[in-house]
Amino acid sequence: MTTLSAPAETRKPRVKRTGGSDLWKATPLTRIVLIVTIVISAFPLYWMVVIASRSNREATDIPPPFLPGGNLGQNIQRVLTNEDAHYLAGLTNSVIIASTVTISVVLISTFAGFAFARLRFKGGRILLLLVLVTMMVPLQQMGMVPLYRMMVSLEWIGTLKAVILPYLLNGFGVFLMTQYTEQAVPNELVEAARVDGASTLRIWWNVILPAVRPGMAVLGINTFMLTWNDFLWPLIVLTPDNPTVQVAINSLNAKYGTDYVLIFSGTAMSVLPLIVVFVVFGRQIIGGLMEGAVKA
């Protein structure tokens, strides 16, 4: 470590290396790749704000405007009062749907993960394998028609439960929480609790839950984002007058194809909450993603 020639880089050595440390030094090419990537990543989002804060006349200027304008408030006003989009209802519905699904999926997965990781029971392995296999099945496409018919006969079309219930089936969550429980809770701990006379539910509450909380957070954030962003199923079972936010944007897009500032303002408002979540929990999201990747 002491032989590092670049003093600027001594800040936080990640991995101890014995020699040849210049192997990991960032070259100019590295910096260019990273800078270009970040610019490309951020540009469409920036562009969204630029157009959302302009007028339609400016949005179709040649050359196009590259800086935000001053019409954002007025455009948002137009989105919120638009009679075809039902944007506020969509926003509220999305919050309700995504929160309900997130809480339920996290609980269901934590239960199942505990059972699969730390309890042994007949058929456990096969049942877990079944989860893994069905993760490969595109259920949305495969089950669409019967599920739709099911919702019709239950008279649930247009209601939020028609969206929420199928989303609760989340094999990835069970898989993730099984992995996480295995790693975070030593078998000895569960056994010791048994010796002390704790019931299974008590072990779950007192031993498992505190240990797997970070895993739950990762799954929760992940589920919330996926649910918030999903489009196909809500498009099928909801009606335009009671949409999710994605369906509301779709209505705007279908009806006002060239009214860019309107569509972009609606889109920007749907993305913003998630970006805030992302920036706040960024460290955990990336950590969880990378941990999961190595295990998969």
Place this chain on the structure above:
Amino acid sequence: MSLHVDSGPSTRAPVPPSRRHGRPRPGRTFLSWLDLKAAPYLLISPYYLLFLLFGIFPLGFTLWYSLYDYDLAGTVEWTGLGNYTALLADSAFWNAVVNTLGMFVIATVPQILLALLLANALNKRIRGRLFVRLGVLLPLVTSVVAVAVVFTQLYGRDWGLFNWILGSVGVDPVDWKAERLPSWLAISTMIDWRWTGYNAIIFLAAMQTIPKDLYEAAAIDGASRRRQFWQITIPMLRPTMIFVVLNSTIGGLTLFAEPTTFYGGNVHGGSNSQFQTVSMFIVEQGFREFDYGYAAGAAWLLFLMILIGSLINFLLIRRIGGRK
């Protein structure tokens, strides 16, 4: 495991590490037996209940529906494999298959290569690591609909930024939506913008588990960086590569939101269905034409495509990685 030796007359069975625990032994109450024996099943029951209702049941019924002929008037008639033979003879279905596969290839190949390059860059010692990673993952947070809305405008024929850039270097404006290849390209960039960073982070995680000694030894032996990348990094990434490629296969073959939004929320996929995917075809048949049987049959064929595609990709990656 000798932990329990001194535990004396505990009221509950300690869980031995063998898989034969939970048998009621004399002195245990019925409740504790129930707790040990039934609790695991109770814990997994919510998931499997959902699995039955929203997994097995629709899958089975899709198969069932696919054997019947539905028409707009509401009559239902047994047709056996009729829907499947009709689909295989339907040029609209094949068009959707070709579009799906075409966009899948155009999107996935550069995406994996770019993700590898990016992961390699992220694996270097850089300042502001968290910031850089957040920047790379930013697109993942953006909903597909939002991505498609923005890119559709950027690809606009008359006022789109991309055509303006092309125009400023002397290239005629492209009508991105009107023709097959340009529309495929446009949609592929939406997919790549959203997923390249995600895949790079997955690759990065795997790269960091590769022992550093391997590189140091290679460096001492005089292997160039490029050689190290191809001869150490790539083979060591094989399991992750399989995961990423299978993921992309499932995602790519079920593509729906981007092309739908690209055509103003319409599942027809352009004036001549030049970018209609199989998923859009299913929705169009099932929910525009109300031909449930036909849509269900197409869904099973899509599943078959995914299985075959996954298998091919799996074998391909195994070969590439195993060459050395």
